[in-house]
Amino acid sequence: MAKSEMLQTAERGASISKKAPHEKYLEAFRIMLQTRIFEEKLASLYRGGLITGGVYLGKGQEAVSVACGIFLQKGDVFAPLIRDQAGRSAFGEPLIDVARTYLGSRSGPMRGRDGNIHRGCPKAGQLAMISHLGAMVSVVVGKLMAKRMKGEKGFIGLTTIGEGGMQTGATHEGMNIAAVEHVPLVMVATNNHYAYSTPNDRQFACADLVDRAKGYGYEGSSVDGTDLAQCLEVIGAAVKRARAGRPPQLVVTSTLRLAGHGEHDDASYVTEDIRREPFAKDALQRTEQFILEHELLDRAGLQQIRAEITAEVDEAVSTAQQEDAPVGSEEDWCAVSTRALADRPSLAE
Amino acid sequence: MSVTYLEAIREAQAKLLREDDRVFIYGQDIAGKFGGAFKATKGLAEQFPGRVLNTPISEDAMVGTAIGAAMEGMRPIVEMQFADFSSIALNQILNNAGTQFWRTQTPCPITVRLPSGGTKGSGPFHSQSMEGIYSHYPGLVVLTPATVEDAYTMLIDAVAIDDPVIYCEHKYLYYHLKADALPTEKLPIGKARVVRPGRDLSIVTNSAMVHEALAVAQQFSAEGIEIEVVDLRSVKPLDTDTVLASVARTGRLLCVGEAFPWGGVTAEVIARVASEGFHLLDAAPARINAKDTPIPYHPNLWSEHRPNAKTIAAKARQVLQE
Numbered sequence: 001m002a003k004s005e006m007l008q009t010a011e012r013g014a015s016i017s018k019k020a021p022h023e024k025y026l027e028a029f030r031i032m033l034q035t036r037i038f039e040e041k042l043a044s045l046y047r048g049g050l051i052t053g054g055v056y057l058g059k060g061q062e063a064v065s066v067a068c069g070i071f072l073q074k075g076d077v078f079a080p081l082i083r084d085q086a087g088r089s090a091f092g093e094p095l096i097d098v099a100r101t102y103l104g105s106r107s108g109p110m111r112g113r114d115g116n117i118h119r120g121c122p123k124a125g126q127l128a129m130i131s132h133l134g135a136m137v138s139v140v141v142g143k144l145m146a147k148r149m150k151g152e153k154g155f156i157g158l159t160t161i162g163e164g165g166m167q168t169g170a171t172h173e174g175m176n177i178a179a180v181e182h183v184p185l186v187m188v189a190t191n192n193h194y195a196y197s198t199p200n201d202r203q204f205a206c207a208d209l210v211d212r213a214k215g216y217g218y219e220g221s222s223v224d225g226t227d228l229a230q231c232l233e234v235i236g237a238a239v240k241r242a243r244a245g246r247p248p249q250l251v252v253t254s255t256l257r258l259a260g261h262g263e264h265d266d267a268s269y270v271t272e273d274i275r276r277e278p279f280a281k282d283a284l285q286r287t288e289q290f291i292l293e294h295e296l297l298d299r300a301g302l303q304q305i306r307a308e309i310t311a312e313v314d315e316a317v318s319t320a321q322q323e324d325a326p327v328g329s330e331e332d333w334c335a336v337s338t339r340a341l342a343d344r345p346s347l348a349e
Numbered sequence: 350m351s352v353t354y355l356e357a358i359r360e361a362q363a364k365l366l367r368e369d370d371r372v373f374i375y376g377q378d379i380a381g382k383f384g385g386a387f388k389a390t391k392g393l394a395e396q397f398p399g400r401v402l403n404t405p406i407s408e409d410a411m412v413g414t415a416i417g418a419a420m421e422g423m424r425p426i427v428e429m430q431f432a433d434f435s436s437i438a439l440n441q442i443l444n445n446a447g448t449q450f451w452r453t454q455t456p457c458p459i460t461v462r463l464p465s466g467g468t469k470g471s472g473p474f475h476s477q478s479m480e481g482i483y484s485h486y487p488g489l490v491v492l493t494p495a496t497v498e499d500a501y502t503m504l505i506d507a508v509a510i511d512d513p514v515i516y517c518e519h520k521y522l523y524y525h526l527k528a529d530a531l532p533t534e535k536l537p538i539g540k541a542r543v544v545r546p547g548r549d550l551s552i553v554t555n556s557a558m559v560h561e562a563l564a565v566a567q568q569f570s571a572e573g574i575e576i577e578v579v580d581l582r583s584v585k586p587l588d589t590d591t592v593l594a595s596v597a598r599t600g601r602l603l604c605v606g607e608a609f610p611w612g613g614v615t616a617e618v619i620a621r622v623a624s625e626g627f628h629l630l631d632a633a634p635a636r637i638n639a640k641d642t643p644i645p646y647h648p649n650l651w652s653e654h655r656p657n658a659k660t661i662a663a664k665a666r667q668v669l670q671e
């Protein structure tokens with residue numbers, strides 16, 4: 001069922017006696033739930049040995065991520081990272097593209113040339129991340145500068161980063177050049193308290209990453225990443241400010257990574273103490289609770305949405321599973337677009 | 350009227366800015382009246398407002414920004430202040446620009462200008478020749494113009510190419526090379542040029558070493574030995590066919606490069622000739638490169654560090670006697 005139909009159903013079917021705290025609250029919730037269900041599916045496929053390469057999940061970060069994608073429009077630029085399934089979906093990435101990439105279908109956007117989390121569709125404004133953390137920040141800056149040079153109006157760029165990725169030279173250079181160029185950039189930095197296995201005290205020594213906003217000439221804000229209403233509010237406001245021509249925006253969110261770094265990792269290094277922190281709450285659970293408490297939907301309504309999404313996910317996965325894999329002998333093995341300039345040992349080859 | 354190698358680079362950029370709205374130049378100290386550490390953009394910022402832009406000292410972000418702009422349809426030229434500092438941007442060039450088209454089918458037409466190579470007193474960090482490193486990675490086109498004419502036409506071609514281009518301009522040639530006028534004809538990118546025909550030995554080289562090789566060839570000619578000099582022009586793609594054709598004429602090969610000796614362009618040329626033209630060779634192919642130390646500062650050391658007419662001549666004699 002299409003998203004809009006679902007929402008209509010939700011509005012019709014459920015006892016809606018109270019107002020959502022944000023107009024996009026239910027839409028965002030649905031994407032969060034879709035992300036969770038899809039990622040649980042990915043994890044089980046991974047455990048079954050059906051996925052080549054790593055699986056990195058956004059568990060615990062869905063509220064932040066969905067808020068990153070949901071305010072973006074056509075013409076905007078989005079540079080997501082490894083925990084941004086929700087944001088990607090919110091920005092319009094079809095589920096089938098995700099399934100195809102993870103399952104190695106030749107019909108996926110990367111056609112087997114790159115995998116999983118590295119997928120993207122630059123034409124649609126969604127960049128395909130390279131692994132090197134921080135490298136995409138300046139690429140977004142360049143996209144935005146070019147749009148300005150071409151006379152486009154009203155666009156913004158949004159990129160995400162972790163508290164670990166914040167410490168690379170590339171991130172620093174990219175953040176600085178964005179301010180120097182006065183481009184409408186929103187940078188959403190999620191402090192999920194671990195970078196792979198490393199806790200914050202070995203990543204940075206400042207009191208709060210948001211303090212860096214001032215140093216870069218950004219406007220800074222902070223948000224509890226487990227609270228969807230707040231994420232929509234704060235990230236939505238940052239997007240609005242960027243669109244209005246304010247300086248680049250730094251939003252620092254606080255969460256706990258509720259999965260391993262990747263599905264290969266049992267995260268045994270995550271301490272019991274930190275699991276009891278307020279930022280360790282599950283954003284999705286909180287959102288469902290809120291929905292029930294405020295009677296935006298009833299249990300039956302939630303159950304119905306869950307069933308719809310599960311069917312969508314299963315369909316995307318089974319479609320991708322039936323598609324052909326790429327074949328080495330049919331690959332053209334040419335890394336340059338100017339085919340006449342491909343290097344080859346000799347014309348005889 | 351005459352035009353230097355450096356002026357040719359400036360004129361090429363002026364033409365590009367004039368004729369193509371998508372072109373802008375991005376680099377350190379290149380704007381305003383200053384016009385760059387070597388003046389390769391002098392006057393251009395005034396002539397083309399908003400299109401010759403100073404950047405912070407952020408080589409990674411300079412290239413990252415250019416990549417983003419290129420993917421959005423622009424044709425950015427990045428000026429590195431010195432080739433050596435492009436090491437800071439290696440990640441963006443190799444991993445982001447070099448993989449972009451392959452991964453996403455989105456062309457990434459950036460041109461990165463690298464003021465390359467040694468000059469007296471420049472030392473370890475302002476003298477490097479980095480074409481070998483860039484050629485090693487997929488997805489890049491790597492050019493090393495050795496003449497005023499090539500400096501001009503190859504830069505114009507570089508910007509037109511839909512792929513990332515590393516354009517290595519030699520700092521020694523900036524002022525030392527002069528031509529009567531800007532060229533009206535050109536050889537396409539990817540073609541090597543036989544700059545001096547010969548029958549006894551092929552010297553295959555590039556960039557400033559072309560001129561050292563020509564001096565050696567001149568010297569040998571007086572003894573009745575004719576050396577053929579091949580200027581690769583484009584290091585990647587490498588014109589293996591022109592090299593093999595030359596070796597077929599002479600039967601002997603000496604490769605000369607200013608870069609460090611491990612791997613690199615000379616090794617690649619020899620590998621290709623050995624594996625595909627072994628039957629053409631009358632003697633073992635040889636090569637001469639800079640020494641395997643950082644590039645020295647003092648002129649007495651520097652002139653011994655790089656290949657020079659004396660050491661090239663000695664090596665040539667060895668190959669000829671074999």
Ligand SMILES: Cc1ncc(C[n+]2csc(CCOP(=O)(O)OP(=O)(O)O)c2C)c(N)n1
Pocket residue numbers: 083131132133161162163164165166168192194195196257261
């Ligand atoms: C420059 C660089 N170094 C190392 C890595 C390997 N790596 C991938 S993710 C990661 C941890 C990132 O932590 P953080 O930025 O906090 O993001 P999170 O995984 O917590 O979302 C590391 C070390 C990388 N991708 N890039």
Ligand SMILES: [Mg+2]
Pocket residue numbers: 162163164190191192193194195196
């Ligand atoms: Mg982290």
